[in-house]
Amino acid sequence: MKHVSIIVPDNQTTLSSVACIVGAYEMFDLANEYWKENGRQEFIKTELVGVSKKADFHKGLVTVSPHTHIDDTPKTDLIIIPSLIRDYQKAMKGTQLLSDWVSKQYRNGAEIASMCSGAYMLAAAGLLNGKKCSTHWCYADNFRSLFPQVNLQPEKLITDENGIYTNGGGYSFLNLVIYLIEKYYDRPTAIYCSKLFQVEIDRQSQSPFIIFSAQKSHGDEIVMKAQEYIESRLDEKITIEDLSSKFAVGRRNFDRRFIKATGNTPTEYAQRVKIESAKRTLETTRKTINEVMYEVGYSDVKAFREVFRKITGISPLEYKNKYNKEAVV
Incomplete structure (x- = not known):
């Protein structure tokens, strides 16, 4: 059985992080149910993993309790990183334990998928050096300044390279989950999830949504x-x-x-x-x-x-x- 780990960051999050966590979990859960209803044996187990027993979001408005601690998850096949807070320096420092665990799992063969600003965790860990990457288009200038060694492609909705998937911003994480479901299950299962959740399948670009904002803080x-x-x-x-x-x-x-x-x-x-x-x-x-x-x-x-x-x-x-x-x- 394959194992999917959805990361629950601790105190480095927004309500968007909750949407990513819950949305990914629900869609993989539905894919499993559809798979079993069609006479096939369940082969993917999805769990929320974190570093604490519970994580509070938006000043306690929402609380999420991970199924398991990262120390109790020595092996996983796919890691999903949700969006993080917009203070990226703080986010990278506050997620060091998770970042180290993600890096170790990748070296051991796990695949990784980041949603929106979750790409900052991957970049900070050096896992995106020389690779293609996407994130929310409005973070592009900041991301490039912090990680010039990453081949940022903000017009892309999804990138897929060497077992690392990244995606654009906002609720386009749903498109990434559909993409992953097709990878891990099959095309009919992805189409079924796409139809039930009304998420457009095969969407490739976030270009129509980009609002160009001139970079003028350069000092030249x-x-x-x-x-x-x-x-x-x-x-x-x-x-x-x-x-x-x-x-x-x-x-x-x-x-x-x-x-x-x-x-x-x-x-x-x-x-x-x-x-x-x-x-x-x-x-x-x-x-x-x-x-x-x-x-x-x-x-x-x-x-x-x-x-x-x-x-x-x-x-x-x-x-x-x-x-x-x-x-x-």
């Missing part, structure tokens, strides 16, 4: 001025040559400084600023795709559509229909 005054220049001229086509010349910095040096400060090339930054503006317009007005396109400095529909899809994962029209009620009416 030239780059800051360049960012402000780009943002104030959304309807213009600005080249790297224009920017480096305007701020009297060699192109190569300017490009290097911009990437170091913002995590994007100047071209990528301009694209993201423009597309974020286009998204807001599509969400709140009746303007046509062409009108929006011209407002953010594009004159070629194909080019605009390609950049929009690259950043959001869907076309401008799909985005408008998805987020603008008036557009649908």
Whole structure:
């Protein structure tokens, strides 16, 4: 029989942590019931594991009692790490015992799945070095600054590499659980759970949900001025040559400084600023795709559509229909 361990962190959590723990447990429990109802023998045991007899969440609003202590779980096959508190330095210090146990289990052959900010525990333990990883898109800049050796891909909803699974933010952890159920049971069981819990199966991207927020705490005054220049001229086509010349910095040096400060090339930054503006317009007005396109400095529909899809994962029209009620009416 395989063993699934859902971690119950102690005092380093939010109500989102509870949702991850309860949601994962309930879905694996349902998968087991479905499996048995179809005449097959139960082969997965799911337990909550922790370092204390009970863990309080949100000032005692919710209490979760783990089934077992990590010291009494010498061997497990899959570890699920829920989201953690948003003070990541504190979270990493406060979960050291769990982190050490997770690392030991991974070395002994266990697989690990992190939900949302649970990826910080894996990264702090060095288990994500050189590997692909996702987390909530709004933590991307902070995560990159702390763990530059990790290949962060915040547009991905789920990553799967060398027995380590990570996922994006919010309640997309449900998509990860469906993915794991298919891995550990089979496709029909995953489809059944997907239908019963009404969770979209095979969802791959969190790009449509990303709200671009410019990184401006870097302290590079030239780059800051360049960012402000780009943002104030959304309807213009600005080249790297224009920017480096305007701020009297060699192109190569300017490009290097911009990437170091913002995590994007100047071209990528301009694209993201423009597309974020286009998204807001599509969400709140009746303007046509062409009108929006011209407002953010594009004159070629194909080019605009390609950049929009690259950043959001869907076309401008799909985005408008998805987020603008008036557009649908």
